[in-house]
Amino acid sequence: MSSTEIKPSAPPRFTFPLYKHYSLKNQEVAYADGAPSLSSPIKTRFPPNVFPILPSPTSPGSPATPTTSFGLSRQLPDPHAKIYKVVNCRLLQDHKIVENSYLWFQNGRIIKPEDLFFTSYREPDEIIDAKGLLIAPGFIDLQINGAFGVDFTTDAESGKSDEELVKDIEKVSRGLLKYGCTSYLPTVVSSKTGVYHKALPLLRPRPGSVLAGAEILGAHIEGPFIAEGKKGAHNPNVLSAAPRGITDLDARYGPELAFKKPDARGDIERAVRLITIAPELEGLLEAVPELVSRGITVSIGHSEARIADAEAAVAKGTTFITHLFNAMQAFHHRDPGIIGVLGSTHLPIPISHKHHPSPSITSPSPTKPDPRPFYGLICDGVHCHPNSVKIAYYSHPRGAILVTDALSSMGLPPGTYSLAGRTIIVDDKLGAYIEGTTTLAGSTITIDACVRNFVRFTGCSLVEAIDAATIHPAKLLGIEKRKGALRIGADADLVFLDDSQGPENIVVSRVFVRGEEVDLKAC
Amino acid sequence: RLIIRQDYDEVSGYVASYVKERINQFAPTPDHPFVLGCPTGSSPIGTYRKLVEYYKRGELSFQNVVTFNMDEYVGLPRDHPESYHSFMWNNVFKHVDIKPENVHILNGNAPDLDEECRKFEQDIADAGGIELFMGGIGPDGHIAFNEPGSSLTSRTRVKTLAYETIIANARFFEGDITKVPKLALTVGVGTVMDAREVCVLITGAHKALALAKCIEEGVNHMWTVSAIQMHPKGLVVCDEDATLELHVKTVKYFKSIEHVQNILVGRENVGLQGGVKAVKHNPHLNGDDTTESVLSE
Numbered sequence: 001m002s003s004t005e006i007k008p009s010a011p012p013r014f015t016f017p018l019y020k021h022y023s024l025k026n027q028e029v030a031y032a033d034g035a036p037s038l039s040s041p042i043k044t045r046f047p048p049n050v051f052p053i054l055p056s057p058t059s060p061g062s063p064a065t066p067t068t069s070f071g072l073s074r075q076l077p078d079p080h081a082k083i084y085k086v087v088n089c090r091l092l093q094d095h096k097i098v099e100n101s102y103l104w105f106q107n108g109r110i111i112k113p114e115d116l117f118f119t120s121y122r123e124p125d126e127i128i129d130a131k132g133l134l135i136a137p138g139f140i141d142l143q144i145n146g147a148f149g150v151d152f153t154t155d156a157e158s159g160k161s162d163e164e165l166v167k168d169i170e171k172v173s174r175g176l177l178k179y180g181c182t183s184y185l186p187t188v189v190s191s192k193t194g195v196y197h198k199a200l201p202l203l204r205p206r207p208g209s210v211l212a213g214a215e216i217l218g219a220h221i222e223g224p225f226i227a228e229g230k231k232g233a234h235n236p237n238v239l240s241a242a243p244r245g246i247t248d249l250d251a252r253y254g255p256e257l258a259f260k261k262p263d264a265r266g267d268i269e270r271a272v273r274l275i276t277i278a279p280e281l282e283g284l285l286e287a288v289p290e291l292v293s294r295g296i297t298v299s300i301g302h303s304e305a306r307i308a309d310a311e312a313a314v315a316k317g318t319t320f321i322t323h324l325f326n327a328m329q330a331f332h333h334r335d336p337g338i339i340g341v342l343g344s345t346h347l348p349i350p351i352s353h354k355h356h357p358s359p360s361i362t363s364p365s366p367t368k369p370d371p372r373p374f375y376g377l378i379c380d381g382v383h384c385h386p387n388s389v390k391i392a393y394y395s396h397p398r399g400a401i402l403v404t405d406a407l408s409s410m411g412l413p414p415g416t417y418s419l420a421g422r423t424i425i426v427d428d429k430l431g432a433y434i435e436g437t438t439t440l441a442g443s444t445i446t447i448d449a450c451v452r453n454f455v456r457f458t459g460c461s462l463v464e465a466i467d468a469a470t471i472h473p474a475k476l477l478g479i480e481k482r483k484g485a486l487r488i489g490a491d492a493d494l495v496f497l498d499d500s501q502g503p504e505n506i507v508v509s510r511v512f513v514r515g516e517e518v519d520l521k522a523c
Numbered sequence: 524r525l526i527i528r529q530d531y532d533e534v535s536g537y538v539a540s541y542v543k544e545r546i547n548q549f550a551p552t553p554d555h556p557f558v559l560g561c562p563t564g565s566s567p568i569g570t571y572r573k574l575v576e577y578y579k580r581g582e583l584s585f586q587n588v589v590t591f592n593m594d595e596y597v598g599l600p601r602d603h604p605e606s607y608h609s610f611m612w613n614n615v616f617k618h619v620d621i622k623p624e625n626v627h628i629l630n631g632n633a634p635d636l637d638e639e640c641r642k643f644e645q646d647i648a649d650a651g652g653i654e655l656f657m658g659g660i661g662p663d664g665h666i667a668f669n670e671p672g673s674s675l676t677s678r679t680r681v682k683t684l685a686y687e688t689i690i691a692n693a694r695f696f697e698g699d700i701t702k703v704p705k706l707a708l709t710v711g712v713g714t715v716m717d718a719r720e721v722c723v724l725i726t727g728a729h730k731a732l733a734l735a736k737c738i739e740e741g742v743n744h745m746w747t748v749s750a751i752q753m754h755p756k757g758l759v760v761c762d763e764d765a766t767l768e769l770h771v772k773t774v775k776y777f778k779s780i781e782h783v784q785n786i787l788v789g790r791e792n793v794g795l796q797g798g799v800k801a802v803k804h805n806p807h808l809n810g811d812d813t814t815e816s817v818l819s820e
Contacts, residue, residue, distance in 0.1 A: 116623075123622065
């Protein structure tokens, strides 16, 4: 019986006793002549565009219409640009290490290979053999004061020209690549108005490349609206509260703090990305919602806030704690202070997952975002005792973000250097202190060493440690779709890690920034 | 030919090494490629995995291999994880060096399905016909989506899936039969049998009845794989579980053929497709008088 010629007529009657539930009442028979009709509506969980018209294979160079499937809006890959395929690798995707898989990227972005294969008929142009290494997304560092002898704040104060400043910024950006750091927030510490007017316009977001170095995601302005008693190495003469609220902030920082409309891609062409404030100071708590509405991430740090002040600040919209444990009240069992936010159970649960940690077993709700903020940890073993890191981590695992808080002396041997007008001594253990005191002045640790130390301090898995340096900072800034994860559409910022000696001894072997390989020996 | 192996892994290993040898002995070139027919489903996954391993070890190249898939669902987006495009991509194409333009899979979202089927048949003819068509079997004895009742000389066309098949496939769609596509494009029984060689993989006890009906009973459109009985170069590879419904005599017979070939004829004399070139040294055949016998003094 052939099914090629069925004349339209009454549907045939089935009398299978076994198929009692199968009824033809609401269905049409599929006709094989002319346009096909479906015998029952095919309900899938995917968007209704069930019949995407694919470009005909005879014209692979024709401009491709973007088809939507699974709700992803994407462009079909460029038929002309070079396509790279990474083979013989293990990928860190979705919090797991995936074997027997490959990574394709083109034009500095990770792409979906099926379109290339089935629609564009393209094979990869270059095959990169990872030789069994683990590929992780490039590390993101949210707090770097400087490195390789450069300090962003001191530079801006020193009267150097803009060109020289840009050169210094590039020196740092390029040098960071060899540690696997492919994006970062240059940090400017507490300063007078002039310094911000000089430095911030030069720290606007700009993409990474081998020539320019790691991507700059914007600036982290740490202070001057911080507590005198917790200033650390910041200059006390420039600190202040904000009695006039946001007006004081705008006056101090200048136009790089102002509201700007995001462009088509959702990026904001403005330097300030993250601000550290002490919420207990006058006027600052009220300024938080305004800052958040401008798309700026607000962080609590260098503060003497008690637990109530800290939780109030979180309720107003702060989503980060700058270097937990440092420059804040020590943990006290009756007033846990800012550190105590990690133990909050009754914070208001945010509506959107954006900028908030994913839920973990210690979150109030297993499906809704965690209301507690992210928190930075400097894992050099000097800023915090390893046990403190472990206690913080397991109380709020999805909120941990590894930062270096690197100083100009990072990447340089022990000696004497400067940070925002203060003289800093780096000792043999690579701890940096203000000359003549035991006050820590930042660290000289690199981000890959932070990942190694984090595994050693907490006993967590390598995946968790890498997450804390990649997807968690990306989530905080709301850029997880293009940074911090090896997903289709993300920037091809890759770091190839050699974990053959165990997770505590990972070595950065190869680094790619926006799909270009970095020559690590030349950095 | 019926080859019986111990279990799923051995069957996959046999078929994979058979395909590898066939391709390598064929020595395909860009002008004279090896045209392979590819199945989907759980049966060939082990075979594909082993073929990918051969590629990774450098023993097999897919540069000059042209593939034609047996079937594809209608109406399912190409990138759906359960579409046969995704299946072939994840199991074979992303791992090996096959050229994208050599891959032919029916497009279940084509605006004109009949034209798509006709074009597919034309593509097969243009490629020079299929050299080796691999296939699996359904519990109802169907090959590709040629459900019981399909003409044994049918060509590539749209088919409505049988209720049993929809239930069997629901396990890939979260057990929800409303999510399973009801129509599919499939090569016909005639298309498969037009290939120069057909190799069917049958593993598992649930396929035992189908195997028995196809091998031991007559050619019947209710068990469409039985058409392989009329093919000059049909090969069935099965595991012990799949022989559960066969007569003991049948199983012993086919095992004995392999035994004779290995021990008495000699492995080295038997070609890849079963042809015998020569026979092992046999004193009676050659009339050799120097052999010592009990009777000579």
